[in-house]
Amino acid sequence: MKKNSRADKGLRFLLCVGAVAAVIWGTGPLLNDWSVINPLMTFIEERDIDAGAYYYTDIEEFAEAGLIMDNTMTYCVNR
Amino acid sequence: MGKDQGVVVDTGASKLSDLWTQEDYWAIWLGFFVLMVGMILFFPKATDEVRQTISQANANLEMASARAPFKTLAWYQALDTKKKLKASASPEGKWIKKVTSAPKGWKQNPLEAFWMSAPAASAKAAKAKETYLKVAMAEKMALVEARASEKMAALAGFSDDTKNASAVKDIDAWRAVKAKASKAKAKTRVTGYNQVPWLFLFMGFLIVFFGLGYAVMGGGFGKFAAGFVVVFLVATLAYVAAGNGSMKQYGVGYAAWAIVFGLIISNTIGTPEWVKPAVQTEYYIKTGLVLLGAEILFGKILSIGIPGIFVAWVVTPIVLISTYLFGQKVLKMPSKTLNMTISADMSVCGVSAAIATAAACKAKKEELTLAVGLSLVFTSIMMVVMPLIIKAVGIPHVLGGAWMGGTIDATGAVAAAGAFLSERALYVAATIKMIQNVLIGVIAFGVALYWVTKVEAAEGNHVGLIEIWRRFPKFVIGFILASIIFSAIYQAVGKDVAYVIIDQGAIRGLSKILRSWFFCLAFTSIGLATNFRELKEYFKGGKPLILYFCGQSLNLILTLTMAYIMFYLVFPDITAKI
The missing domain is CATH 1.20.5 (Single alpha-helices involved in coiled-coils or other helix-helix interfaces)
Structure with missing residues (x-):
């Protein structure tokens, strides 16, 4: 089996880090605006509850x- | 030590040297060392002054209870006096919190998890003050309304049901705004901070704390210390991600992030060989579990009377056993340990139950990871959906609170969903979940015993008493012993003093902070040692998902039925008190 080069590993690592960043800065805040969950999310923030x-x-x-x-x-x- | 890194618990061999060569025993020594420090630091805080304040508050509670058939403003004010008594608020408690504190919460800039300049903090505090002033005004108004309603009820001699109900409603509304104001006020107190030096100091402490045991067990202290720096840094990053505002709201805690970050490293650039001596999943988990034992206080199980016992201590074991049998007989789960870990995780209380059960039945780290992942997904969904259903159907809040407390896995999600419904729902949900949390001790002990006597015996091994002792995971003894000792002290000093020196002292002031870090280190180690392809194998056929879904469905039906029977048919007087 062909071994991954150091560059391949590095690229995959960066892609994963990018995906994590997208979840934290993208999907998370975006979902907060969804009317179904927004009232609960706003409430959790106001009460500073660690869900x-x-x-x-x-x-x-x-x-x-x-x-x-x-x-x-x-x-x-x-x- | 750590011969089989794939299994959460290793096997024991009865020799005197086990006491210093096996990590099970080291977990006990280290755990009890922390608990002893907690007791030495916080138990003397039960001074005469504290006891006098408690006596006065209790006299006021008694007087308020005799005066009216509901919880009056005076009742809550007396309670708030007791609530403020915390041993962890002492200078030594504050210092421990400062040194051991996880990175702080943040919204956009992750650097705020570690550092904030004084001017930036002032600006943040000023903004928070604006919000606080609005909420404080609302609290004042709510208090005025509550006072007026209570006065009307008092003028009617507290015998007019309509006026009493109106007073209860207004007092509840005041409590809800008060809770919001209290949080808003806390946000105005933000000052500049630099958490980095403290994190390094704490890392140094943990290197010595775990490294000594590692060295005595035959490993190299230097090698452990070098690897631990990386494990600690990844664990710290997990805390940073969990501290993000949105992630906190969705209930994505440090355990999930620790696994994700560990997996990313191990499956892309690879976990470096020199880090592996510090990738000690079992060592960290077992030590954390001994500390968790002290938090299993049996005195808590009567907090909401007999209904709580039925909802949390009767339904939960029924669901656990039924789900496990369903997994074995119907789904034909390929792994008994995965089946048991998911069943406990789903029926008891999510991640903490999964950790304790996985360790007790020697589940593989991939199985624990899978159970934690399932719990995370279902918890987030249930936290959002259950309050919506309860509101839409018009389920009474005491019943709704009991339902959510008994079924939503993660404790934090129970608090969020309960408080979102009402303060009353929060009190019931939180108390039911707390009683269920205490069940972990019994479940872990039962599972460990069942595994050494039945499951392993079924594999063709004769299991006598000596063999049971040899196979029994010894750290469970430390876990149970910590629970028994702290429960006995809790009963001996009485609930009020115990709240000050145990709940808000040795536990919240020290042991739970360290326990959280140890679990975070354990999950980081799991991620760093797991191959993603192997993890996928455990999910083949979607059986774990089906098991979780079916078990949770049964849990939802049984818990709602039992809560209704207990709170509305058998003990309506208790419901009325709440």
């Missing part, structure tokens, strides 16, 4: 939600 967080401790909203639910269960007994 990519993986675990409950990675995101501050969960700390507040947990605190509220714990205290709701402990103190809201009259409703």
